[in-house]
Amino acid sequence: SAALHVDLCKATNSTDALQYLLQFARKPVEAESVEGVVRILLEHYYKETDTSVRLKIASLLGLLSKTQGFRPDCIVDDIINTLCNEKSHQVLAQLLDTLLVVGTELPDSPAVRQRLVQVSCKHLSDTYFGVRNKCLQLLGCVGTWKDTLGLLRDVQSIISDYFGDQDPRVRTAALKAMACRLLSDDYEQVRSAAVQMVWVLSQLYPESIVPIPSSNEEIRLVDDAFGKISHMVSDGSWMVRVQAAKTLGSMLQVSPHFLEQTLDKKLMSDLRRKRTAHERAKELFASGEFSSGRKWADDAPKEKLDTNTVNLIASGACGAFVHGLEDEMFEVRIAAVEALCQLARSSPTFAEKCLDFLVDMFNDEIEEVRLQSIHVLRQISTHITLREDQLDTVLAVLEDSSRDIREALHELLCYTNVSTKECIQLALLELLKNLNKYPTDRNSVWKCLKFLGSRHPTLVLPLVPELLSTHPYFDTPEPDMDDPAYIAVLVLVFNAAKSCPTMPALFSDHTFRHYAYLRDSLSHLVPPLRLPGRKQVLGLDPVDSGSASGSVESAQLFLQQSLNRISTIQNLEAPGAQDLLNFTIRDVQRLGHLQTQLSGAADFCATYLRCQLLLMKALQEKLWNMAVPLCLKQNVTATAAARQILEETYKLEFLYGGLENRQIATIHHVRLQAKALQLILSARTRQGLDPLISSCEKFLQEIEAFQRSFLTELPHLHDSFVDKLLELKPRISACSSVELVKILQTTLRQSGLLQLRLPEQIHRATATIIEPTGESDNPLRFTSGLVVALDIDATLEHVQDPQNTVKVQVLYPDGQSHVIHPKPGDFRKPGADRHRLITQVYLSHTAWTEPSQIEVRLLLSYSSASSSLSSSKHLGWSDSSDGLQSPEAVVEGTIPFSKPVKVFIMPKPARR
């Protein structure tokens, strides 16, 4: 210290002094000489005029007061004195920082605290933002100590006053000081809100640098916030824990160094400091300090290290996820798993590290958690390769009794990478075991093996002889082609063979035959192979890659052109129009078969065109010129056509997803035409005026409703039926019903064909019943009067809101039909636009003499009230009640949208 004194006295100008100080800062100072040094520094401080030197001295004071064994309370007064006399803002800020250090060193002295609070309050009115910032920090830090309540209140209100500061940096500091304090509030709602607040701050200013109160180092705000929130994962209230775990998942900007600590409970490096290499080396030594509890007697305390570096609570972020994953409440566990997923998706290294933890979660006691962790693993599986032992744990879950879990696992296996051929063998073995135990998983297992094979061709190759049980010299017996296990093996091998041309050489003769069979029967599972001595039929293969994307565009073009051609038809009576429509319908339908991506749009077009065709045919009937009694027969066909058009329009409206308002208007337009046709027909056939008048009124109301709901679309409907009718509207509403019918008849015949414009995407809702298969010859026997449960498993695609619309219909041979509404819980959602219905329907009937087949099919129910008018959707409850509701009678109906499946049943008479 004496040397320093001499040096400082020698220094003639400020640069020299600064140099000396910098040199001094590198040397260690013993606890007993600190006070002396401080005095010398202060003395020099008073004399110094240069701000940079004063700044340095102020920071040195802070450093010195952190010296072990030195109690800085004696210098508090000095610092506060200098604070009062200081003019430079920067130095002021630095001095306040020093006070912050002193304050953290003296947590147990209320007098010092009181003074610090006073000082910082005084300087809060400073004009420089840095000073205000520091003051708030000081307040936040000092105020957190347990203290008299009054002081606390003060601090809180003072800090909150600065929420409205003009400088954003100050606002941040104020919020931060507040939020960090509130994290340790007594009430869980407050803590939960504080977690959110810290998160918002970290998202707003992720890169701003914040100092750490306990040291002079600084870290990014997002890292600091991450540490603080990690801490909350071990909070007392589970609501807060859920909140914290969820929040962690969305903090993607956090540094990897911090991220990895969340998986290690024992790593005691505290999160708050960047560490020097030296410190890290020390830490490596220190990490042996706590035992893991896995070995007996390894927990004898080792040599006590400098415990300052090892920090149990400040390092709360250590093992945040370990805590979260073994939390008592499954809500927290699920939140933690989700957070892991989000973080792992953005960081491959982290994904690798958290793998073990996720695999461990497969053993969770709650099925939901297991399922969730399987899904998560699937999502991050692009980043990882499973080791054999991990795969082993994963595969053990295949024996789970829950179907959802097994299927999720199959899906996971589709996307996993494995490292060795043993893994493939293991996976195959377990999958076959699974197939044996749960035969219903057949499709799922095959699909899984398909992907497994195509992903790892080189790993499958060495296994082929064993898998196909071929022998170099002997012919082995030909396996049974109907064995699902054998098919599973073949699916694996063929898919691997696709990208491994040497593999087919290992096949035996019957394998080729089986290939041909499977290629036909299970074409979605078996890829085309270039096999020696076989004709290449590449050209006909629709799934041939390469040209696929191009053909979609050309097909789309073709579709559009066909539609354009239709638009050349001027009106419905034009000659040759029918033929053109017929051909176009045929073309479009064929296109839909070839190009699966466009099948929805093609179907939609075809149906629409068919409506037009029907309408056209009906209008061209000769019956219009004949007298009524002479044409009864033709009349009947026309009536049937009108009804069919109506049905088709409902299909158009409700079976296809992705329709825009424009298309809906077009569909409604067709429907209106069909209704007009019906009206004309009924006017011709039926005698008596009264029913005619009422139906005319109804029709007029419908036109009005149409006009109301498609006001915006009317310009597009130029020259159409409705357009013409609306022109004549004043006349129509005035004239008698007979006149009206005449007007309708002429307009209908003169109106042109409305052109259909296709939206971006049209999907047709489809359903496939997987179970029952309809192949069984064994009737389901049950006693009449009792019920039998029939398991139904179906996949639905592009169905909106299946819970409310999808129904199961059972048709008995006697024409009786039952419609069953499945429970909402029976629908699962494995992917976007895909649903799975797994349910049971109960069958019952009176006794039969012999077994017979019933039909099961799925229905899509619709109601014109709920969705026909898109505008009525946003009518409020009150609006709809005051008569704005369309007067059109609500039409409810169902559309069958799956192939019917036949089930053999046999109700036996009850035994007496």
Added chain:
Amino acid sequence: MPEIKVTPLGAGQDVGRSCILVSIGGKNIMLDCGMHMGYNDDRRFPDFSYITQNGRLTEFLDCVIISHFHLDHCGALPYMSEMVGYDGPIYMTHPTKAICPILLEDFRKITVDKKGETNFFTSQMIKDCMKKVIPLNLHQTVQVDDELEIKAYYAGHVLGAAMVHIKVGSESVVYTGDYNMTPDRHLGAAWIDKCRPDILISESTYATTIRDSKRCRERDFLKKVHESIERGGKVLIPVFALGRAQELCILLETFWERMNLKAPIYFSTGLTEKANHYYKLFITWTNQKIRKTFVQRNMFEFKHIKAFDRSYADNPGPMVVFATPGMLHAGQSLQIFKKWAGNEKNMVIMPGYCVQGTIGHKILNGQRKLEMEGRATLDVKLQVEYMSFSAHADAKGIMQLIRMAEPRNMLLVHGEAVKMEFLKGKIEQEFSINCYMPANGETTTVTTNPSVPVDISLNLLKREMALGGTVCYGDGFLVSSEQALKELGLNEHQLRFTCRVQLQDPHSDPDTLHRIYTHLKSVLKGYTIQHLPDGTVMVESIVIKVSSSAEDPNTKVLLLSWSYQVTFLRC
């Protein structure tokens, strides 16, 4: 200053025979009353003569609280209440009250019937003792008497384990008993609210351990068992009848079901069936999963686990046996161990802590030759595995609890001294609170700073209180001094300080006084100075008089006099 005194009679820097005396606000409370597993002589019970040399304990204790049913926490209860003599209330939770007597009876049978000890408590004594028990509910505040109230919190560890918050006035102590901060297959995690007690008395069995993730441990355990079974070996898992046993049973049961294993699992002693019955009964004390699913299937109805018969131990083929007691110090587990120790295919898995002196402790420390009673030695060839399944909080868990409760002082019991020392350092550094670790019989005294509630009349409060001279009176009610005097029938006394100063001044007395007056007037500006006609000068309330001394007229004596309020003001 009021004090809280804590004296461990057992479990001070030691594991076993937990028994802690607490004196708080004039109340004496005994926390736990356990026995020591490592001793078979008088040392197994706490030394109750510390409380009183002769006679009954009833008048010295206000209540006894038992945290959970493990014998090292309740084993000495019948001895204390019936043989030493105690008739006051004993508090425990409902499950503890139900299970405790079963264990005590079992313990008694082993000691008296098997070892033939005399001078031990009888079945009747256990029954009599249990009659004094008052059951507690979680989070229910129970008034022991007008001042003392206790409240139980969930502690995990075993079924019915509780932490107790003891409160007298504004002073409070929390005793954790044994607790677990990580939930397991059948119990939840300990929880306490921010009650800020004066002392937190915590166990510290795993003071130097931070355990791996629980799932990791479970996987390890299942793997070891599975491998051994596939080799055709027999697996012995020594457990205490209740607690870990049930967790491991659930674990193995679900594993067996999932892996479809056929090897039999046995559970020794009929005691367990009785105990399992209670586990089925007290569903509200178990964890979330069991609570939610018990309507469909109670997890404690085991499918694969059957009762053990002694003859099964010699059956060929693999098997898993849970046997009591857990530290291999006596009973069935020791018998089976002796039978199986010779075969290296077999395995013993110690799922928990073993007290020094037990065989469990010895084999875990790698001893391969054991001396049995009667000079016989036993070669230990079977594999010995340790698996920390015991449900105590680890270092991180203890820190977490401290953070939850925010105590002002910390006191560690139920742990080994060296390890405690380590944790003590950590706690002091981390939370800057005092941490104590008294040995058995050593008293720790903590002074508290309780706030005393005081009522005050509105009138008095409205008057300024700064110099009102109020006195405390009666039961903490503030009254003004006048009223107090009136009520007590006393006159008010004036206290004045006087002082004489001698001056040499030739003038006459009034002249001197006048000179002093003018001088003071010039010096003390801003003060009211009066020259009163009766020959005195008043400076504020200080009176100055002048008189000549009798001998020498030139020597003047100045008499100063002031009241005591002035003294206060000057200071």
